[in-house]
Amino acid sequence: MNVKVFKFGGASVKDAAAVANVAHIIQMHKSSQLLVVVSAMGKTTNALERLARAYYDQQPDQKNAIYAEIKLFHDEIISGLLKTKDSHAYDDIENLFIELECLLESEPDEAFDYYYDQIVSYGEIFSTRIVSTYMNENGINNRWMDARTFISTDDTFREGRVNWEHTSLLIEKKLKPIVQKQVVVTQGFIGQNNDKQTTTLGREGSDYSAAIFAYGLKAESVTIWKDVAGVMNADPKKFKDALKLDELTYTHAIEMAYYGATVIHPKTIQPLQSRHIPLFVKSFVDPGAQGTIVSDGVREKRIPVIIVKSNQVLLSVSSKDFSFIVEDNLSRIFSIFAEHKVRVNLMQNSAISFSICIDDAGDKIEMLKSELAIHYQLKSNEPVELITINNYDEQTLAQIKLNREVLLEQKTRATAQMILK
Ligand code: ASP
Ligand code: MG
Numbered sequence: 460m461n462v463k464v465f466k467f468g469g470a471s472v473k474d475a476a477a478v479a480n481v482a483h484i485i486q487m488h489k490s491s492q493l494l495v496v497v498s499a500m501g502k503t504t505n506a507l508e509r510l511a512r513a514y515y516d517q518q519p520d521q522k523n524a525i526y527a528e529i530k531l532f533h534d535e536i537i538s539g540l541l542k543t544k545d546s547h548a549y550d551d552i553e554n555l556f557i558e559l560e561c562l563l564e565s566e567p568d569e570a571f572d573y574y575y576d577q578i579v580s581y582g583e584i585f586s587t588r589i590v591s592t593y594m595n596e597n598g599i600n601n602r603w604m605d606a607r608t609f610i611s612t613d614d615t616f617r618e619g620r621v622n623w624e625h626t627s628l629l630i631e632k633k634l635k636p637i638v639q640k641q642v643v644v645t646q647g648f649i650g651q652n653n654d655k656q657t658t659t660l661g662r663e664g665s666d667y668s669a670a671i672f673a674y675g676l677k678a679e680s681v682t683i684w685k686d687v688a689g690v691m692n693a694d695p696k697k698f699k700d701a702l703k704l705d706e707l708t709y710t711h712a713i714e715m716a717y718y719g720a721t722v723i724h725p726k727t728i729q730p731l732q733s734r735h736i737p738l739f740v741k742s743f744v745d746p747g748a749q750g751t752i753v754s755d756g757v758r759e760k761r762i763p764v765i766i767v768k769s770n771q772v773l774l775s776v777s778s779k780d781f782s783f784i785v786e787d788n789l790s791r792i793f794s795i796f797a798e799h800k801v802r803v804n805l806m807q808n809s810a811i812s813f814s815i816c817i818d819d820a821g822d823k824i825e826m827l828k829s830e831l832a833i834h835y836q837l838k839s840n841e842p843v844e845l846i847t848i849n850n851y852d853e854q855t856l857a858q859i860k861l862n863r864e865v866l867l868e869q870k871t872r873a874t875a876q877m878i879l880k
Pocket of ligand 1: 468469498499504505582647648661662663664665666
């Protein structure tokens, strides 16, 4: 029998009832060997990001207020889960809060990103402690384990790069024997560098953690439990007639993530694909329903898949001296983008101008623009939307363009992309 990996995101553990529901889903599968990866509860990571800022900028009032808010949020979940009011089962979580408080009392003397990871990682520690304790209290035997012991990264705080060789070895030798005996609950999103300092893998990185564990365990499958029915062909909040995709190839899932679909973290698929581990995306609200399977050799329905990326900037770059935008200019433009670490989402060139669509990342974009403006004439359009449609048809294109101004449009045989105002 092989191990299954389950991943539960923040929305699946946002309050006491949600935690009980997660425990129920695990209970139903506990005859399998199970590794359960859990994210921070609800919007805790956002709150911890604000806390890290207030700490680093030395704003004590803000810091104390945000800390209290996070503490209260978790205390309320715990009291909702308690069987009797005088139970001490969750006392060790109190100690974790004290540990965080001590850190917040110290004076920052390292870079912000280092403190970000030390502080923000508590979200996952709190949530997994609560989930694990609740399950043990309710007859679902499990062992809490610290993901940092297994996920080995470099020193890039906030975007730790995984040392695959070391990580897979640790998971196979140290974690697998435990998972074979008992349900294991661990954290998404966090790892540690060679100096045993906590690192994080980038926002929304818990899906990626699940894939890393699955790779190391040579797992049978990964299931990401979400508040939607599966992977949809469009965002149901924006498109009323959105449909669930029953089956999806790894390649298509990677493309969707690349174009900006947010259901699955972009780094998740490749490790799974390389070991042919199928990924299920299922609803924690309706756990018996079929969901989506992402795998090799599945049969996809050829229906249009619509991916909307909002908050985009469309930049048009042209020369000041009437020279054409060809190789020498293009290579300079690209090196400016690379220097500012700005990713190009779409581009198009003509003889005299070059258009580029990028995420509106505030300050970073202002800095990029002012450097470009030294050499080039710039026009910018914002905010705009970048819409990508795989398997497009005329009806879908018309529906999307209805009453909108199209600034740019590109088509290949399978994919249409357009920038809309
Ligand atoms: N808690 C982290 C975040 O919100 C990781 C995750 O949820 O995947 O970014
Ligand atoms: Mg989250």
